[in-house]
Amino acid sequence: MEIAVIPSLEHPTLPQAELESVLAAENIKYRFKKVKCGLMVIEMPDKLFPKLPNLVRRLSFTHEVFRVLLHTVNGELEERASSYPWEDIVQDNYAVRVKKVDSGSDLNSLDLEKKLGGIIKRRTGAGVNLESPHTFIRTVLNHDEVLVGDRVSSISKKHFFELKPHKRPFFYPGSMHPKLARCMVNLTRVKRGESLLDPFCGTGGILIEAGIIGARVIGSDLDYKMVEGTKENLIHCGITDFQIFRADARSLPLSEPVDAVATDPPYGISASTGGEKSQDLYQQSMVSIAQIIKEDGRVCIATPHYLDIQEVLEGTNFEVIEQHHIRMHKSLTRVISVLKLA
Secondary structure: OEEEEEEOOOOOOHHHHHHHHHHHHOOOOOEEEEEEOOEEEEEOOHHHHHHHHHHHHHOOOEEEEEEEEEEEEHHHHHHHHHHOOHHHOOOOOEEEEEEEOOOOOOOOHHHHHHHHHHHHHHHHOOOEOOOOOOEEEEEEEEOOEEEEEEEEEEOOHHHHHHOOHHHOOOOOOOOOOHHHHHHHHHHOOOOOOOEEEEOOOOOOHHHHHHHHOOOEEEEEEOOHHHHHHHHHHHHHOOOOOEEEEEOOOOOOOOOOOEEEEEEOOOOOOOHHHOOOOHHHHHHHHHHHHHHHEEEEEEEEEEEEOOOOHHHHOOOOOEEEEEEEEEEEEOOEEEEEEEEEEO
8 A cells, every 4th residue: 555645845854754753653564665855655554554544643744645546647547547446435525636746747737636526426426525525535746647545634734823832821932833842742753652751841832742642741840930831731732641840850850761752952041041051951961861761762852053962962872863953043053853772
């Protein structure tokens, strides 16, 4: 079975990295058949198809996921579509939508939508519903290549819009956007029911996203106001399985190891760092984290570009397994690093 993924083009490397991490977290065996800007195609066993909705619900840097029914070329599309057993796929109303992932195809999107829609109608007798179709047929044009499939799901933008930091009950400037927070959680490969720690929880943005995908969330902050604000935000989002407390990230009072860590520590010398230099605070905190994370656990940490991650990891046996750079503005690039114990 082929599955096509239409990634967000907001970042060059995060969509694929997040997809690979979620596939691993959901125990889905796969191999990539195609990876390009605007389209990824993976192959997996048919029996794993029921797992896909859980995968799709987790993703943040992806627009859409669909099962490929036809994988052909321009000249053979009409013949292949006419002989396809659409009655096995469309039992109610449907819609056909065409998307070009590059400018190489000379097919007209609207004409193709009408043509494919007509073929399906003749085969099934089903009606067209463009507003809320029971079956959504996605067609992707990539040069002469054509992929036609039924959409597993699209990624809802509503969640990430409604949970922007300033829309939560407790707000503090500098909070991370929920889309990136979700991605960082996913990069840890945490599974539902496993524990995820944010030792610099701030307003709780990372913990909210971890809780929504089913992780047990643990958070701490040196600022009592942040601790109480995080609790308020988690409850507002319907998350009840949490442990939030005031603590110094350099000395975490946890009795059991955690499965994953995702965190965005404060930058600079300010009250938010307790007067400590960021380099020292990070380094001492990573020593503490190394002592309480499981051997196979992963850490996803955001740091400013001017901090040397290798110096931050001194005194630990963490190793960097991947990094992604996000330009925030001309004077700051945020570096997302994924770590594991060597």
